Every structure is written in C-alpha cells, then in structure tokens.
Amino acid sequence: MSCTTLLVGKNASYDGSTMIARNDDSGADGFTPKKFVVISKEEKIYKSVLSHLEIELPDNPMSFTAMPNAVEGKGIWAASGINEENVAMTATETITSNPRVLGADPLVEYDEMNHMPGGIGEEDIVYIVLPYIHSAREGVIRLGSLLEKYGTYEMNGIAFQDQNEIWWLETIGGHHWIAKRVPDDEYVVMPNQFGIDSFDLHDALTTQINHMCSQDMKEFINQYHLNLAFDDKFNARDTFGSHDDSDHVYNTPRAYDIERYFNPRSFQHLPSDDDIPWSQVPEKKITVEDVKYALSLHYQGTEYDPYGHSIKKGIYRPIGINRNDFLSVIQLRNDVPQAYQAIEWVAYASNVFNALVPFYGRIEETPEYLNNTTATVSTDNFYWSSRLIAAMADACYKKSAIHIERYQKSVMAKGHYIINKYDNLLKEANDEKCLLLKHQANQEIAEMLKKETDKTLALVLNELSLSMKNKFERSDA
Numbered sequence: 001m002s003c004t005t006l007l008v009g010k011n012a013s014y015d016g017s018t019m020i021a022r023n024d025d026s027g028a029d030g031f032t033p034k035k036f037v038v039i040s041k042e043e044k045i046y047k048s049v050l051s052h053l054e055i056e057l058p059d060n061p062m063s064f065t066a067m068p069n070a071v072e073g074k075g076i077w078a079a080s081g082i083n084e085e086n087v088a089m090t091a092t093e094t095i096t097s098n099p100r101v102l103g104a105d106p107l108v109e110y111d112e113m114n115h116m117p118g119g120i121g122e123e124d125i126v127y128i129v130l131p132y133i134h135s136a137r138e139g140v141i142r143l144g145s146l147l148e149k150y151g152t153y154e155m156n157g158i159a160f161q162d163q164n165e166i167w168w169l170e171t172i173g174g175h176h177w178i179a180k181r182v183p184d185d186e187y188v189v190m191p192n193q194f195g196i197d198s199f200d201l202h203d204a205l206t207t208q209i210n211h212m213c214s215q216d217m218k219e220f221i222n223q224y225h226l227n228l229a230f231d232d233k234f235n236a237r238d239t240f241g242s243h244d245d246s247d248h249v250y251n252t253p254r255a256y257d258i259e260r261y262f263n264p265r266s267f268q269h270l271p272s273d274d275d276i277p278w279s280q281v282p283e284k285k286i287t288v289e290d291v292k293y294a295l296s297l298h299y300q301g302t303e304y305d306p307y308g309h310s311i312k313k314g315i316y317r318p319i320g321i322n323r324n325d326f327l328s329v330i331q332l333r334n335d336v337p338q339a340y341q342a343i344e345w346v347a348y349a350s351n352v353f354n355a356l357v358p359f360y361g362r363i364e365e366t367p368e369y370l371n372n373t374t375a376t377v378s379t380d381n382f383y384w385s386s387r388l389i390a391a392m393a394d395a396c397y398k399k400s401a402i403h404i405e406r407y408q409k410s411v412m413a414k415g416h417y418i419i420n421k422y423d424n425l426l427k428e429a430n431d432e433k434c435l436l437l438k439h440q441a442n443q444e445i446a447e448m449l450k451k452e453t454d455k456t457l458a459l460v461l462n463e464l465s466l467s468m469k470n471k472f473e474r475s476d477a
Contacts (some may be wrong), residue, residue: 002027004254004319005093005190006291007159007166009182010334014285018166020159021291021329022090023351024067024079025321032077033070033383034326036346036370038063038363039078039127046128049075051110051118051153055146061131065344065361067326070373070383078126080328082361085134086163086342088330091125092156095170095194096242096251104224105173108151119151119174125158136160136167140179140212143169148214151175157190163332163341167212170196172240176220178204178213186279187262187286191254191319194241197278201234237278248272253304253316257297262286271304271316288345288356289412291329296320296351307397320352322394326383327351330361339434340426343419346370349386353393353404355411357449358419360438367446385453392464399463407456414448 008019026032040063046055062085066078080090108119120128125143133139139160151174160167168188169179180196182188188195201218204211214220221227221239228238253271260267262282269276298318303310306318329345342361347354359366373383389407393400422441426434 002192002323003093004192004258004295005090005157005159005188006258006294007168007182007188007190008286008291009166009184009186010164011185012187012282012286014287015333016335017331017333018161018163019286019288019291019329019331020088020090020161020166021295021327021345022080022093022159023295023319023327024325026323026325028323031323031387032325033373033375034067034079034348035070035373035383036344036359036366037066037068038365039066039068039081039131041131046124048117048120048124049073050123051108051121053117053120053124053150055120055124055128055150057128058132063364064126064130065363065366066126067328067346071375075123076127077123078130079326080330081126081130082330082332082342082344083130083133084362086332086338086362087130087133087135087139088161088332088342088361089126089130089133089139089159090328090330091129091158092122093158093190094122094192095155095157095190096192096244096247097155097173097194097240098242100224100226101173101240104220104226105176107153107155108174109153118153120146121152121154122156125156133160136162136165140167140169144177144179144212144214147171147177148175155194157195161330161332163334163338168196170194170236170240172214176214176217178217178236178240179211180278181210183279186281188279189255189258189276191251193247193251193255194237195278196236197238197275199234199236237274243274247274249315250317252276253299254297254319257299257319258294261294261297262290288329288331288358292327292345292347292351292356292408292412294319295327298352320350322350322390324349324351324354327354327356329356331358336423337426339429339431340423340438345415347386348383350390350394353390354386355408355449355452356415357411357445358415359442359445360419360422362435363438363442364435365439367443369446369450379454379457382449382453385457389453389457389460392460396460396464396467399467400460403456403459403463407452411449411452414452415445418445418448
C-alpha cells in the first residue's frame, strides 16, 4: 500500500505518550473501504489469500483492535491495532529497495504453476504477530523469525509500540530485516521508501539495545558487496534502499513536507534530497493535532500545493491525498493506569477533509458507526460519509474550507472532552466497571461524531450545489 508513517517517541510528545500513526492509502486505481473492529480468534492454522501460505499459530492469542478491509476477497489486511496488553503495531508501509539487494535475496513470490506458496505480506502481518506479543521488542523478534522462516513477497516497514518504546522494522529482500528503536526524544517520518539511515550493526549483532537484524546480516552485506561507504560509518538507506527519479516526486517530498513542519527553523533540505533524516528532535513537543495535520499535508504555503495557482502545483505526491483510506494514531499514555492507557484515534478517507476521533483501547467491541462499513455507499457509516465530504469539499475547496476546519476542530475538541470526562470516572472503577465505561465512552464519542459528520455533509453539499454549472443568479420575479 502507498502510505505515510509518523512515529513519535515519548519524550517528543506533549504528554509523555508514545505515538505511532499511519495513513493507509489505496493505489492510484481505486479505493479500499475499511472498518474499525475488534478481532478475537482461536484458529491454529492461518491461510494467506494472496500467497497461499499456511502458518501454524501459537496458543492463547489475545484479542486486538484492527482496521481490516470491509469488503471480503483479498484477505484480512488488519493494518493497525492494539492488543489486550497495550502493545500496538501498524503494518505496513510499502518501501523500496535496489536490484543488488533483490538479486542477493529474491522476494518469495507465489508460484501458481508449481503450487509453491509465497511469503508473508501486508495482508498477513498484523494478524499473525499482534495477538502474540507482549512488548514492542518482542514484536520485532516474532516478525523477524517469521520473515526468516517464510520470507516475504514485498518490501515493507512495520512499527511496534508499547508505552516505553517504539521499534521500526524494515524488510530487506526475501528473508532479511533490520530494526531500529525510535529515540525517545525524536520523531520518524516514513514515506514509501527504505528509511533507516544510520545503523549500528555491532549493537544489532550483540547487545541489541537500540538495533536488531538478521543474524547473518554482516555476512550477507559482505558477500554481496552491499555496503557503499568509504569509511566505517554504515548507512542502511544507502546500502539497502533506492534513489530513483520516482522517489524524488513520490517519496522524499513527503518527508520534506513533514520535517519542515516540525523543524521550521532548522530544516534545510529540498523535496528531492536523498539524505532527509530518518529521525529528528522536533522544535517543540508534538501533539495529536500535530500528527493529524502532518499526515494531512499537501504542501500548504509552497508552490507545490495542488490547491494553489503555481505552475508547479501538483508535481509532488501529497501526504493528504484523495486515496487515503484511513488514518490510525495509536497513543499509549504514561500518566494513567494501564486499564485505560490506550487511545486509538481514527479517521477515514482523504485526510485533508476528514476528522480524527479518539476511542479507548482494550475493548471487546467498537461502535457500529465505525464497524458497519458497507460495499455500497451509505451515510449510515463513517467511512462513506467521510468519502462523500472529501469528494464534495475538494470540488468547491475555497467555499468548503471553513466548514472542514470547523468540523475537524469540533470533533477533536469534543473527543478530548469526552476522554477527559471518562478518565476521571475510570480512576475509581474496577475491571468490570472499567470495560463498561470504556464502551460507554466510545459509544458517546461515536454519536457525537455522527452528528458532527452529518452536519458537515449537509453544509458541504449545499456549497457544492450552489456551485453547479447550471446555476442562474436571478430568482423568481
């Protein structure tokens, strides 16, 4: 999937929480309806739809929230979620590589003619990893072992999160991988391109304090002459990544847009630069609102803005694009008890025009307004209502901008208010009461969301109707 990922260490966030966020985007030829659900499962064998691979699963899986495809046929694509122990992950960010790597360790593709299964991919990863891990580090270890055993048919980046750590794993060829811990005081931007730059191979192959990798990584690099450095400073992006012309219009400009937002005084790069840092210390602490804004960016304030008038508008791929399917921001807070520590913020459709709304994690069900996405268009669910608002607001951008701005601020403000209210109620609740209150809070938030969304849909529809080509200025005499 074409996506954009943003990771925020606990000391870089406004409240000491770790945050992982990702836009899940469809390809240029369509859209993928998504839904927000809780998955509980007990099967012993997992069967991949796309690669025809069967994987034996461990015992005692935990339930977890997920954002799977709403329409059956291509697999589950669980995408992003939090399990019962407040461990979270988002998968995947499709990334790039180079012919030297892919020639050294080819991708494991499904061979239909010879009935040979392929490896694991985005369809599978959350479903076969998240129910079985108890920390972010453990997520890296489990996925790494699966990649080494089964391989993968695509290049992917995956984020793992607990309340203290965020780890980012990138696949290398068919069976290899590296992972790096996000520094607590930094943020990371990932835009469909191999991202990790500086990487300590010695740490990864010994103490594994901040780095991990396949155990044969050093031999793999040496055997195939992959390291391009003249000195002993190993750069993973130079070694395993790509620097194609397409990267300079599709990938690097997105890293440029986010990093100039978080570091407006110190950021000195151009949209086409290959050395935009994987991680940086922001110039101020990062809020949830910042994450939403960053993952909705379309080069505002530059000549590249598709809603502007410059001849350069639209030459770079924006982060907030028409084919955003959903945005998930997972916030694991460190100032409240574990029982209600996890908040998952959700938005559907194009981020330029949608609203981000919070829900408690460690739950048994999600509100119907977010889990009842249908194959056909319906204003009874949040996904299609968001898609309708986006398409209409885009068509009358200047007139609808005020309605979108008010909608986004109102939903986030009311979402914060409801979470704050229930946080106070949850302080004195036992486990049974806690679950009941979280479900009650999530339903209250969903009802607020539907009311605000329906109101905005009507306002934007009215603006677009007044802009129709067959309008006439005179009314009845």
